[in-house]
Amino acid sequence: MNVAEKIIASHLAEGDMEPGKEIGLTMDQVLTQDATGTMVYLQFEAMGIERIKAECAVSYADHNTLQVGFENMDDHRFLTSAAARYGAYFSAPGNGICHQVHLERFGRPGRTLIGSDSHTPTGGGIGMLAVGAGGIDVAAALAGQPYHINMPEIVEVYLTGSLSYPSSAKDVILELLKRLSVKGGVGKVFEYTGPGVATLSVPERAVITNMGTELGATSSVFPSDDVTRAFLAFQDRANDFEELLPDEDAQYSERIEIDLSTIEPLVACPDMPDNVKTVRELAGTEVDQVCIGSCTNSSLKDLETGGRILKGRVKSPEVSLTVSPGSRQVLRMIQQSGTLADYIESGARILECTCGPCIGMGQSPGTDAVSIRTFNRNFYGRSGTKSAGVYLTSVETAAVCALNGAFTLPEEYPPIEEAALPDTAMVDDSLIIPPPEDGSSVEIIKGPNIHSVPKRSGLPDSLTSEVLIKLEDNVTTDHILPGGAKILPLRSNIPAISEYVFSQIDESFVRRAKEKGGGIIVGGKNYGQGSSREHAAIAPMFLGIQAVIVKDFARIHLSNLINFGILPLKFADSSDYDSLAQGSTLTVTGIHNALETGDHLFAQSDGADGKIELVIAGDARAREILSRGGLLNYIAEKAAS
Numbered sequence: 001m002n003v004a005e006k007i008i009a010s011h012l013a014e015g016d017m018e019p020g021k022e023i024g025l026t027m028d029q030v031l032t033q034d035a036t037g038t039m040v041y042l043q044f045e046a047m048g049i050e051r052i053k054a055e056c057a058v059s060y061a062d063h064n065t066l067q068v069g070f071e072n073m074d075d076h077r078f079l080t081s082a083a084a085r086y087g088a089y090f091s092a093p094g095n096g097i098c099h100q101v102h103l104e105r106f107g108r109p110g111r112t113l114i115g116s117d118s119h120t121p122t123g124g125g126i127g128m129l130a131v132g133a134g135g136i137d138v139a140a141a142l143a144g145q146p147y148h149i150n151m152p153e154i155v156e157v158y159l160t161g162s163l164s165y166p167s168s169a170k171d172v173i174l175e176l177l178k179r180l181s182v183k184g185g186v187g188k189v190f191e192y193t194g195p196g197v198a199t200l201s202v203p204e205r206a207v208i209t210n211m212g213t214e215l216g217a218t219s220s221v222f223p224s225d226d227v228t229r230a231f232l233a234f235q236d237r238a239n240d241f242e243e244l245l246p247d248e249d250a251q252y253s254e255r256i257e258i259d260l261s262t263i264e265p266l267v268a269c270p271d272m273p274d275n276v277k278t279v280r281e282l283a284g285t286e287v288d289q290v291c292i293g294s295c296t297n298s299s300l301k302d303l304e305t306g307g308r309i310l311k312g313r314v315k316s317p318e319v320s321l322t323v324s325p326g327s328r329q330v331l332r333m334i335q336q337s338g339t340l341a342d343y344i345e346s347g348a349r350i351l352e353c354t355c356g357p358c359i360g361m362g363q364s365p366g367t368d369a370v371s372i373r374t375f376n377r378n379f380y381g382r383s384g385t386k387s388a389g390v391y392l393t394s395v396e397t398a399a400v401c402a403l404n405g406a407f408t409l410p411e412e413y414p415p416i417e418e419a420a421l422p423d424t425a426m427v428d429d430s431l432i433i434p435p436p437e438d439g440s441s442v443e444i445i446k447g448p449n450i451h452s453v454p455k456r457s458g459l460p461d462s463l464t465s466e467v468l469i470k471l472e473d474n475v476t477t478d479h480i481l482p483g484g485a486k487i488l489p490l491r492s493n494i495p496a497i498s499e500y501v502f503s504q505i506d507e508s509f510v511r512r513a514k515e516k517g518g519g520i521i522v523g524g525k526n527y528g529q530g531s532s533r534e535h536a537a538i539a540p541m542f543l544g545i546q547a548v549i550v551k552d553f554a555r556i557h558l559s560n561l562i563n564f565g566i567l568p569l570k571f572a573d574s575s576d577y578d579s580l581a582q583g584s585t586l587t588v589t590g591i592h593n594a595l596e597t598g599d600h601l602f603a604q605s606d607g608a609d610g611k612i613e614l615v616i617a618g619d620a621r622a623r624e625i626l627s628r629g630g631l632l633n634y635i636a637e638k639a640a641s
Helices: 003-010 034-046 071-086 098-105 120-126 135-142 169-180 195-199 202-215 226-234 300-310 328-337 339-346 395-404 494-500 509-516 535-542 555-563 574-579 591-597 620-628 631-640
Strands: 012-014 022-025 029-033 056-060 089-091 112-115 129-132 147-150 153-160 188-193 219-221 254-259 266-268 276-278 289-292 320-323 370-373 389-392 463-470 519-522 545-550 567-571 585-589 601-605 611-616
Touching: 003 012, 003 129, 003 188, 003 219, 029 034, 029 098, 029 135, 034 056, 034 071, 034 135, 034 535, 056 071, 056 098, 071 089, 098 120, 098 202, 098 328, 112 120, 112 135, 120 129, 120 202, 120 219, 120 226, 129 219, 135 147, 135 555, 135 631, 153 195, 169 202, 169 254, 169 266, 169 276, 188 202, 195 226, 202 219, 202 226, 202 300, 289 300, 289 395, 300 328, 300 339, 300 395, 328 339, 370 395, 463 509, 463 545, 494 509, 494 535, 509 519, 535 545, 535 555, 555 567, 555 620, 555 631, 567 574, 574 611, 591 620, 611 620, 620 631
Parallel strands: 029 056, 029 112, 056 089, 112 129, 153 188, 153 254, 188 219, 289 320, 289 370, 370 389, 463 519, 519 545, 545 567
Antiparallel strands: 012 022, 022 147, 266 276, 266 389, 463 585, 567 611, 585 601, 601 611
């Protein structure tokens, strides 16, 4: 067996490990964050379960920390009280970004982790099988329910050689995106093997597993080896170590080879992480903003590396430079080492230990600006400025571009000295609040912005609706429901947040949905890629969207549509996509029979000759959930029976 198979086999609750077939996995650990976690705990509350059943659950406040009104602080009060009531740890605002803190303080090799954030696979850097999911699936995991996915193919990424300045782990994952595209990992887990693995630290491995999400992968995983042991010892968690290696005769569905010594600095250009070029190709392009940090590149190693490049130098006066440490531990350690002073003296602005600019929570670039970010996503409009061009790079590349004010080869600004890391971390868990042994007397605090979870009844046998919008390939959840400082605080208020559905690309969509009493969405390939935000399904459901018809779906968004009772349909013949237009009226019949049997559906469009053949995108369990109107209804009926 390979590492991924070993973890899956030891957590298999339902099904057989046959690629493409549905399996149910027991989840050891559960991670939520405040942009999605409020809804998770409202859903868990609706299930009527008294105590979290997972081995370990942590509620992080790291997204919605910009307090321009009462909403975010009210959400944090709710999450603090819900964690105490139900039995989760609460990582307070300022303690750090969920993925970085979880790697430091909670992640354990060989365990499974589910999180209401699409970059939860960061945990694969420490030898976990970690998956991102929609909030209601995470709530079900809190309740002790298995998480259902199709058994993935396990792809071997065989590493040889070693990285040397100016190349980095970020360039490794950008190389994979360049080769495979944002759809290259669908239905797959990427497992890293070979002699090159031992040359990568856990933080470097986590950079790769974090951004493996952009491949569309179910997860990514490294072995748990001596490097892992050293990292856990560094965090004063040596007892959490467990060796986990692939068998010598382990089998994989395919093999990709990368010689780390040949990797050169790369850049993901606007507006997609797989639009990759070399820094050499962009050399000389002027830069307006540089942001260092995010859950991808904010570890102690990352910030010490950037600090050594900036040490004794001053950024270009034309560049706005920001730094977001990944955790309070990282911030305190760069303070102790003097690197924090190096950043400040270089002209950098030091931001909170949060997601911040990565989710459009502040630091939006100027009009038509070029922004270099060490983040994982550069989707259109995600930064908060539609006209800005966002480029994704390593810390090394970002730092030298800040110095020169233009895309610059990192070797032109070598570090003053090599970053030296201490032997032990500054461990301070005072902002991680453990739950009481008995939380039954804890009052859950709900502010006026917190509303109950909307539900939908079962689907009709036929529907006739207008196509409200027709979309191209690679529509992201940022397109469907944007983030940012204006919208993120409304995550617990579905009526309010639904006003922003498709606001990035069609400001009239909400008005038309209300006028028509709902409708149908038509899209192309990879519909719903990106963030795990289930609000991109809940808000359209609230507006009356009954079905989404596309060429194919991204994994997490498909689950979210099913969980909230929106009929997810795929064209049996993708060329039928061309026969539909915005404003077409579509009649779909035989829904109940298709939900029961899995047979194909047929639709008639007023603008097309003949019938359009459609397939429900889901197995028997998904169809049963849809027939009940969503996962909350399904779980309630199962519990009642």
